Amino acid sequence: MFGFVRKLGRRPAAPPRTVAYRPRDCHAHVLWGLDDGARTRDEALAMLGLLRDDGARVVAATSHIHADRFPNTPERLRRAFDDLCRARDAARIDLELWLGAEYFLDEAFVDAARSGELLAFGPDRYVLFEAPTGPTVPVLLDEAVLALSRRPVTPLLAHVERYRWARTDEGWEVLEDLRAAGVRFQVNRTVGRVNVPGVGGRGRMIERLLDRGWIDEVGSDLHRPTADGRPDPHPVPAPATLPAAGAP
Numbered sequence: 001m002f003g004f005v006r007k008l009g010r011r012p013a014a015p016p017r018t019v020a021y022r023p024r025d026c027h028a029h030v031l032w033g034l035d036d037g038a039r040t041r042d043e044a045l046a047m048l049g050l051l052r053d054d055g056a057r058v059v060a061a062t063s064h065i066h067a068d069r070f071p072n073t074p075e076r077l078r079r080a081f082d083d084l085c086r087a088r089d090a091a092r093i094d095l096e097l098w099l100g101a102e103y104f105l106d107e108a109f110v111d112a113a114r115s116g117e118l119l120a121f122g123p124d125r126y127v128l129f130e131a132p133t134g135p136t137v138p139v140l141l142d143e144a145v146l147a148l149s150r151r152p153v154t155p156l157l158a159h160v161e162r163y164r165w166a167r168t169d170e171g172w173e174v175l176e177d178l179r180a181a182g183v184r185f186q187v188n189r190t191v192g193r194v195n196v197p198g199v200g201g202r203g204r205m206i207e208r209l210l211d212r213g214w215i216d217e218v219g220s221d222l223h224r225p226t227a228d229g230r231p232d233p234h235p236v237p238a239p240a241t242l243p244a245a246g247a248p
């Protein structure tokens with residue numbers, strides 16, 4: 001259990017204003033040239049430095065594996081990971097790196113889960129995967145989780161706060177089923193006014209997840225060495241503009 005969840009349990013009337021970043025970052029696009037994350041070696045190193053300065057001690061490199069948009073293979077990611085480790089050593093950045101991927105929930109992922117040819121990382125052998133964000137519960141969710149449950153891995157659903165399908169009563173029941181099936185949940189950390197618990201659709205989702213104790217990992221989902229870390233940077237308002245903790 002995380003410190004901020006325990007804190008919430010002791011003081012339920014004063015929810016935290018941010019989702020605290022953790023020393024272990026399970027979601028970052030730090031391999032360069034493979035997806036919409038880091039574009040160059042220098043950019044990747046700047047991102048590692050940023051995460052290190054932010055308190056990370058371990059970062060999982062989780063490039064997209066998405067049959068339509070980023071048709072990466074585990075082998076390609078392994079080679080890029082070796083390059084990143086060498087670059088980190090040369091730059092003397094004190095950060096442990098793990099190799100994973102952010103799998104998109106498609107037929108190719110279900111096939112990979114069935115065959116067991118998956119990139120799993122960390123002591124829990126996480127397999128990070130993302131689902132479509134639209135309003136409909138993804139049809140492949142059942143098949144993928146069933147296949148993963150037969151492997152010695154732990155499914156980790158990426159940025160759960162983003163899914164519109166999960167915000168409905170039906171979606172909440174699906175999340176409950178996923179928990180029962182052993183799926184763990186990752187949310188993206190608070191950046192500026194984004195993902196503030198209780199604020200906006202994503203923030204309200206995070207608040208509900210916190211209330212249930214269903215947040216297992218917090219990731220940066222960092223794509224660029226910028227304040228908001230997104231592929232297409234946009235200005236992030238200063239945290240000072242946030243509403244006070246507990247404000248409506």
Ligand SMILES: [Fe+2]
Nearest residue numbers: 027029102221
């Ligand atoms: Fe991501």
